[in-house]
Structures are given as structure tokens and as C-alpha cells.
Amino acid sequence: MTNGFRSSPQVDEAENEADQAEVGVFELVIPRREAALVPGPLRGGRQALADSIRRQLVSNRAVKTNPLKDEFGMIRDEVITLSASEGVTNAMKAFKAAYTGLNDVTVPREWDDKIRAFYADEFLPNLKKNVDGDPVLDVYLPRLIPTRYLQYHYMVQSPMPYKQKGQDLDRTDPSPYGEVHKRYHRGFHDFASRFGFEDVYLIDHETGDIVYSTQKTADLGTSLLHDLRLLVWAGYDKGIGRKGSSDRLQECDPLLLTRGSSSVSEETYQKVATVGEIPEGEGRAFEVNDRMVAVFLDEGEYFALEDSCPHQGAPLSDGMVCGKTVTCSWHGWKFDLGDGQWLDSPHTRVATYPVRVVGDEIQVAVPKD
Ligand code: FES
Numbered sequence: 001m002t003n004g005f006r007s008s009p010q011v012d013e014a015e016n017e018a019d020q021a022e023v024g025v026f027e028l029v030i031p032r033r034e035a036a037l038v039p040g041p042l043r044g045g046r047q048a049l050a051d052s053i054r055r056q057l058v059s060n061r062a063v064k065t066n067p068l069k070d071e072f073g074m075i076r077d078e079v080i081t082l083s084a085s086e087g088v089t090n091a092m093k094a095f096k097a098a099y100t101g102l103n104d105v106t107v108p109r110e111w112d113d114k115i116r117a118f119y120a121d122e123f124l125p126n127l128k129k130n131v132d133g134d135p136v137l138d139v140y141l142p143r144l145i146p147t148r149y150l151q152y153h154y155m156v157q158s159p160m161p162y163k164q165k166g167q168d169l170d171r172t173d174p175s176p177y178g179e180v181h182k183r184y185h186r187g188f189h190d191f192a193s194r195f196g197f198e199d200v201y202l203i204d205h206e207t208g209d210i211v212y213s214t215q216k217t218a219d220l221g222t223s224l225l226h227d228l229r230l231l232v233w234a235g236y237d238k239g240i241g242r243k244g245s246s247d248r249l250q251e252c253d254p255l256l257l258t259r260g261s262s263s264v265s266e267e268t269y270q271k272v273a274t275v276g277e278i279p280e281g282e283g284r285a286f287e288v289n290d291r292m293v294a295v296f297l298d299e300g301e302y303f304a305l306e307d308s309c310p311h312q313g314a315p316l317s318d319g320m321v322c323g324k325t326v327t328c329s330w331h332g333w334k335f336d337l338g339d340g341q342w343l344d345s346p347h348t349r350v351a352t353y354p355v356r357v358v359g360d361e362i363q364v365a366v367p368k369d
Contacts, residue, residue, distance in 0.1 A: 078195060091184045091212070092202050098177035099204075099211040099221070102146035105175060111152045116141060118156045123218060126162065138345070140218070146209075147221035150177070154216045165216040166192075166199075181212075188214050269356060269363035278302070278362065283317035283326065288366040293353060295364060296321050296337055303337040304364045306351040310342070316350065 082088055120137055127135050142148050153173040158165040165171075169186050172178040192200045192214045199215035208224035272286040272295055283296040285307050294307035294317035305326070307317050314330035325343065327334045335342055340349040354365040 082191070087187070088202075091180075091188075094180040094184070095177075095202050095211040096204050096209075098175070098180045099146050099150075099209060101176055102149050105145060105149055107145055107148045107152070111156075112148065114156050115148060115152055119218075122162055142218075142222065143344075144221070144223075149173075149175070150221035151218070153178075154181075155218070155220060158216065163215060163217060166214045168216075184212070185214070188212070268368075269354070269358075269365045271361045272364050273362045275357060275360045275362060281321050283319065283321060285315055285317040286364070288353075288364055289368045291366055293364055293366060294319075294326075295355060295362060296326060298322075298324055298337055302355045302357065302362055304353040304355040304366075305335065305337065305340050306353075308350070309333060309335075310348060310350055 158168045202212035292307035309328040318329045319326040340352040342348040
């Protein structure tokens, strides 16, 4: 094998099949020449040749596919086996309880300053190598208390280089989480090293919280379900270039986002729908003055927002409406229907427009460009 994967019976079988297919081609060439004088067998020979080539291509595909299947299958089996073990189950329960307890701790200003310095001086310069443009610091800073607490103690305070901080085996913290970490970290670290895993996570399946990570990178303590920065971190940690991703983030940056103005110098109301056409708890899209506008009805009140999510441009009119907010259907960013503010950042918002009901007409005022 030259592709670095283990050999397997399937691979050998596929290779044999490929060898047979090559033999098949050779054999068919001879009859084809003879068949040039005999039209009947020629057609049969061509068909056989086509079949042989097809088999050969299928074999080639199998040769490349089977090792990958084997590799992923093996990883899956290892993860399932590990997850089912009593030790891991106990560790998960202990880490989850300790992580939840961190919601009650206090994160001093001084820690936040150091976290910020770490992201500015170490994290962002490396991230920049994998994305276009200048990533914006505030987008990446951890916000939740448990995340900040864990990243301060296990990432910022560790003297090890980034991605090697998990090798700081005796690092702990004075909280109950520190006790749990001391009990389990060495074992998980050994497992990851022995089996060649870059990282091992313990993730709360209900919240998506990463309550433990062997490697201790910027995803420690964050949530797979709610923390969108993970999408970009994945690109950084795996060294994958993500063209354009930082451009999109810049659109959401408090300092760079300029699309949130809702002022209307000359209010010109235009009918977009008749009362009853927008169901309660839903949104509909309308084109007004060359702009797409999402009009929502929530608890009997109408709201009009620019119909484009500042994250990646999804139509907000498709989002889920609840409690005077709309949640983008693509990645879950949530916006206040009243002022268009992204709930994760007070500085990022989408444009809002005045909306009113006159008679049975729903009217929206959108400024002309
Ligand atoms: S497009 Fe990603 S949250 Fe809206």
C-alpha cells in the first residue's frame, strides 16, 4: 500500500479485482481485432470491453474507498467503546456537574484582561494565517462564565504553546472542577496519545457544552450548539483555509457593521400585504424599493426587518419567531424584532423599518437608496 492506510481483506479483494479487470481488457483486445472481419462478435466484444473498463473503474474506486471506510469505522468503534465504558460515564457526570457549578464563580476583571491579551497576541495572529482579511477580536472572545474560567486556568495560564497545553498534566484550579480534572485528565491524555487522537472531548448532549477537552484549545468550555465561533476555530485548529470566513465575520463586527440604520428621512409607506396574509408567529418576504424586507407578526404586532442575516445572508423571513425575536434558520443567530439587534452582541444589528396597519393594509416604510 502506498497511501498510508492499513491493508485490509476488502482492499486485497479490490486489488485482485482490478488485476482481473486489467487481464480482462487484454484478453478482449485480441478477439476485437479478429472480430473486425466479423460484425456480429465485434458488437459483443465492444460491450465486453466497456463492461471490463467499468469494472476496472469500480475496482479503482473501491481501492481508494475501502481504506477510508475502514479508518472511519475503526474510529467510530473506538469512540463508541470508549463512550460506553464506566470510567468515561463517571467522568462525564463529574465534569458536567463541575462545569455547571462554574456558573456561580466570579471571573475577575484581571482574568478577562489576560484572556483578551491571549486572544489578541496568540490566537488571532495564528488564525489570520488561515483566513482572508483581519479577524475581529471581539467575535472570538469567550463570553460565558464557565468558558472564561476554564480558558483562563487551562489555556491562558498554561506556559505550554497553543495546542500543547493539554500536556501540562498537573495543571488544575482551586474549584471542584479542578479536582475532577486532576482525577481524569492524565488518563484521557494518555488515551489520546496512545491512539493518535488530536483531542478528546466530553460534550453534554443536552446543551452541547464542551465540558472537557484534552487539548485545551479555544473551544474548551464552549457550546457546539450555541457557539458559532467553533465553526471558525475548527478551520484554525485543523489548519484549514476558510476563504472569506473572516469577511463574513467582519460584517458582524460592531465597528464595521454599518447596515443597521433604521432612520427614514422621507417615510413613504407602501402596502406589502393584507391583514391575515402573514400568519401569527411567522414572517414573509417582500421587495420594497429594491430591498428585501421581512415582515413578521408576533403576538399581534407587526415588525419589519431587512431580510438578510448579517452572518451569511440567510433570509430572516424563514426564521423562527418567538418572544419578539427571530432566530435565523441557517445557524441560529437570534435578533430582536424591535430594534434588529443581534442578541449576542449589542453592537450588531440588521436594519428595521417602520410598519403600520391602515384599514386592512400592512404598510412598510423603506427609504429609497
Ligand atoms: S446565516 Fe448564519 S445565522 Fe444567519
